[in-house]
Amino acid sequence: MSSKTLILVTGANQGLGYYAAQQLAATGNHHVLIGSRDVNKAKKAIETLAADDSVKVSASDLTPLEIDVNSDSSIAAAAKHVEQTYGKLDILLNNAGIAQQQEAAADSSGPSLRDIYRSHYETNVFGAAVVTDAFLPLLRKGSAKRLAFTSSGLASLELAAKPNTLYSANNYPIYRSTKTALNMIMLHYALSLESEGFVVSAADPGYCATNLNGNSGFKDPRDGAKELVKSVVGEKKDVHAVMVSDDGVVPW
Template sequence: MDNSKTVLITGGNKGIGLETGRQLGHLGFTILLGSRDETRGQEAAAALNAENIIAQAITLDVTDPDTIQSAVQQIDDQYGLLDVLINNAGVSLDGGVPPSQLDLINLRRTYETNVFGMFSVTKAMLPLIRKSQSGRIVNLSSGLASLSLNSDPESEFYGLNLLAYMSSKTAVNALTVLFARELRDTSIKVNSADPGFTSTDLNGHRGYRSVEEGASIVVKLATLADDGPSGGFFDENGVMPW
């Protein structure tokens, strides 16, 4: 892998984001860890540097337009382009309550990060990704985004009814499809990744999958060959139902 290839990972200082950076770093990518907290971002980058990975922290809050534009300028100044964008940053704020008891503020806050933040970063970074010969955009989704599975009583997570989180990830899949459609005549590929129920801060580490397992599909989609798919929704086993 050409180590001149750059990847920006939002929410990259921990969990699946950091592990994705580790795996891509060992493939030769230059890793840019987007982090709201500068100190935590620097600590995460230092941990990757200790594994002989080229990594640096970039202050980036997906809900803050100023930090997004600052990140764009920093990447442009240092690298001139971006090969891969991994939209990993996300929140889960339902608190386990049913839809009728969800506070509107928590629905809005969820969409601010999971949907509007993802959109804002993608739109801002797209001019840099267009400069890459093989741009890739990977959006972190979830099996809980699948309307087919959510309406199937036999589905593993049918008992969950988290309006804010689940619907926001369904919206993420819509962003994937529509950006992929716009970019279909370019070399850029846009896909959604389902890492499975992975143990992270997002779920209080209740997930039964390791971050190594969760990151595997993200890495696969970030390193797709030129004849790979675009506009799809995948887990490590293949295509996921919408």
């Protein structure tokens, strides 16, 4: 256990985080902390991963970790637990995120536009920033010094400026704006931590069928998770300070 790279994946009980954790653990070189706001869901995910005969994963390489990225106290408690249990963290993958399909209510019967923006930014941006800050002291003690973020090709301003495409800024304005902001946070850490030997990256998994979008995506999340894994363990020259996808580096 001590010789294996210790990785925390937030939002790992389902979707892209689940399959990224599976692929990382399947190498036998990593011990993965399955981050989830509901620890029972993390435990269930581990049971399911261990029972999946299609990809061999040992339950001993997976550990549940309760962490709600919308709660500073939960984040602090998770960081303290990792410190007391392991004394360090090698890799952090900020993967937890939301993408509500709900529009602002025209009256007071539902959430306002401000409420919808706030909920997205709380999870997708503020949550990732606070988690990174809380675990940074442990990452500095780790051997790998890797930090990654699950982003989206929708974050690209260059692609968003092109009309009549899936990437046009006409589509998904709230969700995509959070990922653009997240990319700036990633770049901040990439530049400020590079002198300490860190590798910092973002990943564009593509439009995958997950609970995030009501399983409407056209891409298998197992394939999308490969981009998350690439951002976590890929060569520095290929992933540092950029957003990677299966088509290469995504333009800003």
